[in-house]
Amino acid sequence: MNILSQVKQKKILILGLGREGLSTYLFLRKQFPDKILTLADKFSLNELPKSSQVQIAKDKKVKLSLGKGYLKEVRGFDLVFVTPGISDTILEKVKETQTIISTNLELFFELFKGKIIGVTGTKGKSTTASLIFHVLKQSGLNAILAGNIGEPALSYLDDINSDSLVVLELSSFQLMRFKKSPYIAVIQNIVPEHLDYHLSFKKYVEAKTNIVNYQTKNDFVIYNSTSILATEIAQKSRAKKISFSLFSKEFEKTILPIKSIPLRGKFNLQNIIPAILIGRLLGISDKKIGLAIKNFKPLEHRLEFIRSIDGVEYYNDSLSTIPESAIAAIETFPDKYKVLILGGYDRGLDFKKLAKVIYSAKIRGIILFPTTGKKIWEVIKKIFKNKNLPQSKFVTNMKDAVKQVFSWAKKGDVVLLSPASPSFSGFKDYKDRGDQFKKEVLNLQQKT
Numbered sequence: 001m002n003i004l005s006q007v008k009q010k011k012i013l014i015l016g017l018g019r020e021g022l023s024t025y026l027f028l029r030k031q032f033p034d035k036i037l038t039l040a041d042k043f044s045l046n047e048l049p050k051s052s053q054v055q056i057a058k059d060k061k062v063k064l065s066l067g068k069g070y071l072k073e074v075r076g077f078d079l080v081f082v083t084p085g086i087s088d089t090i091l092e093k094v095k096e097t098q099t100i101i102s103t104n105l106e107l108f109f110e111l112f113k114g115k116i117i118g119v120t121g122t123k124g125k126s127t128t129a130s131l132i133f134h135v136l137k138q139s140g141l142n143a144i145l146a147g148n149i150g151e152p153a154l155s156y157l158d159d160i161n162s163d164s165l166v167v168l169e170l171s172s173f174q175l176m177r178f179k180k181s182p183y184i185a186v187i188q189n190i191v192p193e194h195l196d197y198h199l200s201f202k203k204y205v206e207a208k209t210n211i212v213n214y215q216t217k218n219d220f221v222i223y224n225s226t227s228i229l230a231t232e233i234a235q236k237s238r239a240k241k242i243s244f245s246l247f248s249k250e251f252e253k254t255i256l257p258i259k260s261i262p263l264r265g266k267f268n269l270q271n272i273i274p275a276i277l278i279g280r281l282l283g284i285s286d287k288k289i290g291l292a293i294k295n296f297k298p299l300e301h302r303l304e305f306i307r308s309i310d311g312v313e314y315y316n317d318s319l320s321t322i323p324e325s326a327i328a329a330i331e332t333f334p335d336k337y338k339v340l341i342l343g344g345y346d347r348g349l350d351f352k353k354l355a356k357v358i359y360s361a362k363i364r365g366i367i368l369f370p371t372t373g374k375k376i377w378e379v380i381k382k383i384f385k386n387k388n389l390p391q392s393k394f395v396t397n398m399k400d401a402v403k404q405v406f407s408w409a410k411k412g413d414v415v416l417l418s419p420a421s422p423s424f425s426g427f428k429d430y431k432d433r434g435d436q437f438k439k440e441v442l443n444l445q446q447k448t
Helices: 003-007 019-031 050-057 088-094 104-111 125-138 153-159 201-213 228-235 249-254 266-281 286-294 323-331 352-360 372-384 398-408 430-442
Strands: 012-015 037-041 062-066 079-082 100-102 115-120 143-147 165-169 184-187 220-224 240-244 304-309 312-316 338-342 363-368 391-394 414-417
Touching (some): 003 019, 003 079, 003 100, 012 019, 012 088, 019 037, 019 079, 019 153, 104 153, 115 125, 115 201, 125 143, 125 165, 125 184, 125 266, 125 286, 143 153, 153 165, 184 266, 201 228, 220 228, 220 266, 228 240, 266 286, 323 338, 323 352, 338 372, 338 398, 352 372, 363 372, 363 398, 372 391, 414 430
Parallel strands (some): 012 037, 012 079, 115 165, 115 184, 143 165, 184 220, 220 240, 312 414, 338 363, 338 414
Antiparallel strands (some): 304 312
16 A cells, blocks of 8 residues: 555644655645645744745645644654654654654655656765756656755656656655665765764665665666775665766767866766766667767856956855865866865864865965864864965855955966855855855956
């Protein structure tokens, strides 16, 4: 018996009204217009998106448990749909012995009868998923892109059919309680992240592993063999295994030369390969794959070129929330002097490897945001042994950061916002941080 068939007889709670929670509510309301649904979230109704406020306010069959103390009266539910990001601690407060736990994504997997391509990894999964979707769409296939990027998958269910190809970006939050696996699983590099939520790297890896745990011998797993953990996860799958590492000379000859790829950085070459492999699996010609990659538009906040002024190039890599992604960005410009903007929310990550790369790189100056800025600078000082340190400045807002890098940077330099930390310290999210950077850079006037 699938989840949807049980809804009519069960007492239903939707826990968490993020994008997936609201999508689940709208879907269930359409399927069961007379069903009582309970919605619970730490935010009050007027803090939700306005479109959702209107829908919920006029729904006479909805019960609300919102705002401070929202869990106090939430008891006795048979079926709970959980939004990604809800912790086990919160879930335990509403879960009872016979309670069934499900998610927006799990419901989608049960109801959709076509092929699903799931992409996970610590960094690169958005670009990888977007490239796969772009290759499929540009080749004339009926494809959609959903999951952690774009809209929740369930929101598309009425608009697709069994011939559709669904590309999903899957985060650790989405995968942690997941009991389904895609037809094609793609696993990029796995390194520590979200340790404040998962509490240990082991738990984080366990969540990522769910992408292959339920695959069959008729499925495929495509994995980055340069990552030990991605390889270990892939080996647990019963699916056919396809590994990749470097952008080969064969790809340059049959798909397109590296110089024609619109993405900066060696790491992006690894993001491209799964799109090539999946395109070939689905019968798309090399010519069409190469053309699609050539006209792919890089995503915002991912080593995004903003402008050049006074011979200095400015790049927005605000999605760099771990040291490894900042390292990859720095190594993209080996021959240029760089002015870096680092620091943000502290998730307990180790910055020693980043400091070593900074020591070996051409770094003209470093801007440091709280709270990890101080931590990063202390590690840098140890690696440099307090000698020949790059110039540095601690700031608390983007206006001051850009003003300072503008004064430091010289013709031929690269200014790089690649914080190596999440953005919750001083910004709404990575998009807000990147948008503020872009705004300040675009407001710069040429030096006289």
